[in-house]
Amino acid sequence: MSEHSSSAKLYWIIWGSLIVLTFVTAGVAYLDLGPFNTIVALTIATCKALLVILFFMHVKDASERLTKVVIISSIFWLLIMLGLSLADFSTRTIGS
Amino acid sequence: MTDSHAATQHGPELLHHFADEEQQRNSASLGMWLFLGTEIMFFGGMFLAYLVYRLNYFESFAASSRSIAVPLGAINTAVLLCSSLTVVLAVRAAQMGKRKLLIWMLILTLIFGLAFLAIKGVEWHEKYEEHHIPGNFMGRAFDVSDIQRDFPKLHVDPQHAQIFFSLYFALTGIHALHMIVGVGIFLWLIYKAWKGDFGPKYYTPVEIGGLYWHFVDVVWIYLFPLLYLIDRKPL
Numbered sequence: 001m002s003e004h005s006s007s008a009k010l011y012w013i014i015w016g017s018l019i020v021l022t023f024v025t026a027g028v029a030y031l032d033l034g035p036f037n038t039i040v041a042l043t044i045a046t047c048k049a050l051l052v053i054l055f056f057m058h059v060k061d062a063s064e065r066l067t068k069v070v071i072i073s074s075i076f077w078l079l080i081m082l083g084l085s086l087a088d089f090s091t092r093t094i095g096s
Numbered sequence: 097m098t099d100s101h102a103a104t105q106h107g108p109e110l111l112h113h114f115a116d117e118e119q120q121r122n123s124a125s126l127g128m129w130l131f132l133g134t135e136i137m138f139f140g141g142m143f144l145a146y147l148v149y150r151l152n153y154f155e156s157f158a159a160s161s162r163s164i165a166v167p168l169g170a171i172n173t174a175v176l177l178c179s180s181l182t183v184v185l186a187v188r189a190a191q192m193g194k195r196k197l198l199i200w201m202l203i204l205t206l207i208f209g210l211a212f213l214a215i216k217g218v219e220w221h222e223k224y225e226e227h228h229i230p231g232n233f234m235g236r237a238f239d240v241s242d243i244q245r246d247f248p249k250l251h252v253d254p255q256h257a258q259i260f261f262s263l264y265f266a267l268t269g270i271h272a273l274h275m276i277v278g279v280g281i282f283l284w285l286i287y288k289a290w291k292g293d294f295g296p297k298y299y300t301p302v303e304i305g306g307l308y309w310h311f312v313d314v315v316w317i318y319l320f321p322l323l324y325l326i327d328r329k330p331l
């Protein structure tokens with residue numbers, strides 16, 4: 001029943017941070033950070049995704065461990081797909 | 097005898113095979129997360145295609161991405177984040193049994209969702225006018241010579257640009273389809289909330305519908321930088 005403890009104030013703070021991060025990511029894109037532009041953009045996106053998943057989707061307070069296992073394995077599967085595929089595609093060139 | 101007696105003690109919102117309301121709620125969100133796991137892989141396939149082509153055809157991808165208006169994308173991101181706030185406030189209202197607040201938060205979510213789709217429509221129309229829809233959509237043949245003119249320092253290969261825009265329309269299109277499904281779910285939630293079906297003891301549909309809505313929001317959180325902000329640094 002811990003989900004009852006999440007206060008509306010916390011939700012507004014999370015929302016404010018998400019809006020700020022949105023404008024930060026749009027602004028930073030116009031700076032020349034060399035190869036770091038993409039890294040910064042993806043890091044900010046992952047921070048935003050984590051805020052939504054942990055606080056808005058109540059994963060932080062989820063009492064059921066099995067739910068957390070499902071979430072972590074889902075992300076793990078995605079990383080397997082991306083990682084193994086890129087290991088292949090990045091060692092060859094398409095066309096030309 | 098005592099067991100069957102205890103089973104009749106609970107209210108109509110608790111199904112017989114669950115021990116208590118909390119177990120029932122946890123089972124429902126576990127099931128929803130399993131579905132969202134399949135959704136992660138579904139969108140993941142498209143993200144993988146995007147990644148492979150972006151790495152190989154970076155210049156054309158960068159130039160094509162520059163032709164998409166950032167302000168509309170940023171506003172749409174903010175609109176979706178606002179809708180996620182109203183969703184989570186709706187869940188809270190249901191938990192506290194505030195029926196009126198719940199209905200208002202659900203309606204606000206619906207409005208934000210429709211606003212997102214409307215802005216998306218404006219963006220797609222812009223791409224249509226600019227001949228940036230792959231193939232020969234409604235008599236407008238795909239043509240990116242305007243992008244080459246705008247960014248002479250980048251080499252734009254029309255075929256590679258066409259792959260970018262195919263991925264752009266596939267990703268934003270499937271995302272928008274999810275938004276339309278979400279709008280349907282929330283219309284149903286508003287109807288149920290209006291009837292007074294939700295309260296502190298039973299708000300599972302609000303929570304589960306909310307999980308779906310937040311997931312679609314998370315997908316957009318990645319789509320915005322990946323499609324709009326590939327390469328915006330001064331040339």
